[in-house]
Amino acid sequence: MSNNTDTVPESYPMNSGDGSNSYTKNSYSRAAANVVKAKIDDVIPEKLDSTFRLADLGCSVGPNTFITMQNIIDVVQQKYQSQGLASHMPEFQVFFNDHASNDFNTLFASLPPRRSYFATGVPGSFHDQLLPESSLHFVHSSYALQWLSKLPEELLNKNSAAWNKGRVHCASAPDEVAQVYTDQFAKDITTFLDCRPKELVVGGLMVLIMPRIPNGIHCSSAPIGMIFDFLGLCLMDMAKERLISEAQVDTFNLPVYVASPKEMTQLVETNGCFNIERMEITQPGARVDSLSGKALTKHLRAGMEGIISKHFGTKIIDELFDRFSKKQQESFDLLESKYNEGTQLFMVLKHI
């Protein structure tokens, strides 16, 4: 229930539609869907009920969310069948959640017509409780938790040590900048984890898939940090050429934070309502050699074009991503070796 209108979290709509820069075509979420299929087989909750309710938090507009939800339902159905419980097969109800500004019209129009579940949309931030008590058996959230609910104000404060002048992220920034990012992320994950036990039945599962940086590595040395640095450098180059102003770069920061497995573990343990059933480093499924081509640029553009356009206008977008494409190409060998370590964190939590 959204009773607090003072702190409505920011939303960052992805590129919609089916164009070549659309989120649908380029997102790693589809690969994540396949990871779920492979991993959740043995971790379905034991609780039997007449309706099995599952939610995808931060579902965007599909079709990835449809694939993932159907995968999970398939696994549950197979489990019932293999245990001779086919006659007790529950009905399935899927709650598709995203911000109220998400394009639910597109989501609903593209629902698979022959689906084996009742479909419902839940508008709102997953930093609030979204559904009634004990109403969910399974929660899924893929590539959503890295988005900060808001940007720390210090980043724009010239008098703060965390003023992020000339950069768009904390990757290569001073420790003070990194710290305000880290604090905001911790706050967000804490509210996220606080809300879910209200909705999930005891024994219910939560699958979280998100980008990660390796433990003990500075963000600037991780692929995602390098990518954000490239983006910042391209913008600063453009500012030097007066295509945009330096002040515009100074006042722009990416509301994204990539955590290490250790950070996530600590936040889950502090919350205390979940057992970590499984925790793995995986690849998002895109072949590494696709980095060398346009895939990485297209992926970044699909996710970031919206917020970059909002700040800088749409005119600079093609130029910016052309520059980005060249810059990441120069460091391809380094990026490749780091990607091979795995950039995706896959967690299965059980509500205890």
Add this chain to the structure above:
Amino acid sequence: MSNNTDTVPESYPMNSGDGSNSYTKNSYSRAAANVVKAKIDDVIPEKLDSTFRLADLGCSVGPNTFITMQNIIDVVQQKYQSQGLASHMPEFQVFFNDHASNDFNTLFASLPPRRSYFATGVPGSFHDQLLPESSLHFVHSSYALQWLSKLPEELLNKNSAAWNKGRVHCASAPDEVAQVYTDQFAKDITTFLDCRPKELVVGGLMVLIMPRIPNGIHCSSAPIGMIFDFLGLCLMDMAKERLISEAQVDTFNLPVYVASPKEMTQLVETNGCFNIERMEITQPGARVDSLSGKALTKHLRAGMEGIISKHFGTKIIDELFDRFSKKQQESFDLLESKYNEGTQLFMVLKHI
């Protein structure tokens, strides 16, 4: 679950937005909301549960649906309080349902920020089961059931006795035309009533509000029939003046049927899953003298502009409703006296 893609019912979006011809401003649904508030006080289901789930079937884009749902919740909360059960107050979850083509983005964007319920959207036809078994305690549907899920094919068949040449409705049509309308309505209400007992708990209530014609009166003598006749006559006048073609009028029919209380009673009794707890004829709340002005025309336009434009194009709309306004004015005295008999059917059904 929408497993049958062959018979997707038609949807007829209302005029959206806040313009003077919008559904929001002109619909009688808002008046219906007040009727609910006044009537449901003593007919709340006895069943206690941790979550009280209610659905508005055919909710459109708001704000009427928000007012109605909040009214119902207020009544339930007052009942808990008056019975000393405040400490057992359930959480509330509202399912807003309409066709997948409904503008859910607008609905979600205009949700009251300080609401006392969890909001969810359910895309799909209420001629299908929309929600899992026994998942609802209260169903509401206002000014939705008069829309036919499809137009009988015979209306367009030149070789059929039910070919509806030169008219847009069954009001003043031959019996054969009226019969195919009646049959389609009966089929639609039957599937509607068949689906609801799957969703509603035993003891759960269903409030239906719809336009009605009096028992034993021919549709053409009822206000709603007169209004549809006026619309047909205006279109035929325009065809004679070559502003549109006669063939266009011949191939256009309003997918609306207005039933008598007796017809509804028979359909509910045939279904057999509901007790009729209450059945009343009410006024939709608009003052009768507003008929003399522009209110009736605006109301009709808000509901019908979409389907009329789709068939005839948007250019004729202003002209058509100007003519309609004059024509209904000529018969105002008759229309007024008939309106005073009440044009709205209010039913409370209990799932037995």
